[in-house]
Amino acid sequence: MTGSPQPRRAGVRRGPARLAAALALLVAAQALAADVVDDLGRRFRFEAPVQRIVSLLPSLTETVCVLDACGRLVGVDRFSNWPAAVHGVPQVGGLEDAQIERIVTLWPDVVLAGSSSRAIDRLESLGLRVVVLEPRTHADTRRTLEAVAQLLGRPGAGEALWRQIDARIDAAAARVPPALRGQRVYFEVGGGPYAAGEVSFVGETLRRLSLGNIVPAALGPFPKLNPEFILRARPDIAMAPQSSIDEMSARPGWSTLPMVAARRWCGFDAAGYDVLVRAGPRLGEAAERMADCLQALGRKTP
Template structure:
């Protein structure tokens, strides 16, 4: 009888302890809304679903609106301009120089920072108890991952799943077409003009470099030193690109296909001779947002019109 009582007592104790342990895990899980590791290597615990979000990069702003979280955005940077409704949102400085006082005034519960956001700004906001998630993608694949990171931090899971799946499918469609139809030796040389005077281009570890590669081209500046190297005309002519890409902003918003075709000495370049000059919106190729896939499709059409037109 005593043995039975002891066994029952041990069983009840075991059930009680198991219940306590399970309770601790459940309570701990319910103690926060989300826990993420951001691109800056920081673990960020977000206690409640953010209701007042500040974006410190135009790309983050675009992504938040694409994820249908735009109604919770209370602050954006100076050059955020897409979608148009963001022009009505309070500005909090530039991507390189955020206005900490303005950020504090807007009372955010989440700030999305960029890779170039000053560390002292992030530290200051953390000290004030404001959650900061840093994003710093370097290529198209990482851009898609960063959208998933934003969805975890904001709770827009279903919307992000739809967007990222579509983005991956569109990338796969282009890369598979390139793989089936283009030998490595057939990849055309491509130059992207960032600025006219002096001549600057996009080097390694830039979105543009990755876009050109995914689209089946060879960025002639891929081996250059630095992300935004300066190019001399002599080097450009020596590389002799077959495709010339540029954005209208590269010279006082006056760059066009016609103006490039008429440049002195440029007639010696293959791309100019064959009129393979294409103007692409600078924002879609430089912002880590869902529109990067639109940029990829435009670059693919420019590099391989026979495959994508």
């Protein structure tokens, strides 16, 4: 009689312990699950962090890697070229010619794609989950960073990364010479005739550096410009790929522009220019590269 209650008491102790352990596992599983809303307004739920990722946009590839998940990439688009770790990842085409069959054989848990990709419908019809994320502004970039972090099972890491980017932009802005603040920039996209306007993410970075822009918001983010528009606007500073800078003085009428005569321009090599035109985790570095050039121009300004 004296020993009979002991097993019951032990069982009572084990019951709460097992319940607590089960609850802990449930909470952990819920923490690892991700609910993500993409740019098309569609909600996706992933019960576990994604392990096999195909990225069809360079800025998304870079985001995955900066969030320490480069090793989960099983396919990337042909323009994803940073960081070096992606060079050995299979390339699966581009916006217009994604290799659908090859992507399917890679068995991705998720395909990350820009809204302009032509592969979305086809991939989804084959049963793949395609999360559409294409940052076009600083706010979009912040949201995309956290969405990818959620997919990777690292909630909050995207927000932390954005705070670092934001601080780098502020620090770059503080380095812009006072004499150049308010100067109006012509930022050439590729070899022209497109340019980054005020409402583009490039325009946002320029604005945070206290610079103006010759392309007003009404023309959109990256409008095609008539050369006459640029001649009439008479920008103070040009920013463009170095190959474009090298031939600007030979363009009809451009030799009359003060920025050309005074060589008030920032030319970027291919790798540096990629940083500037991708709305991703290297926005802070983009601002720093602009500030570096502006500091050099400031030393030349009388």
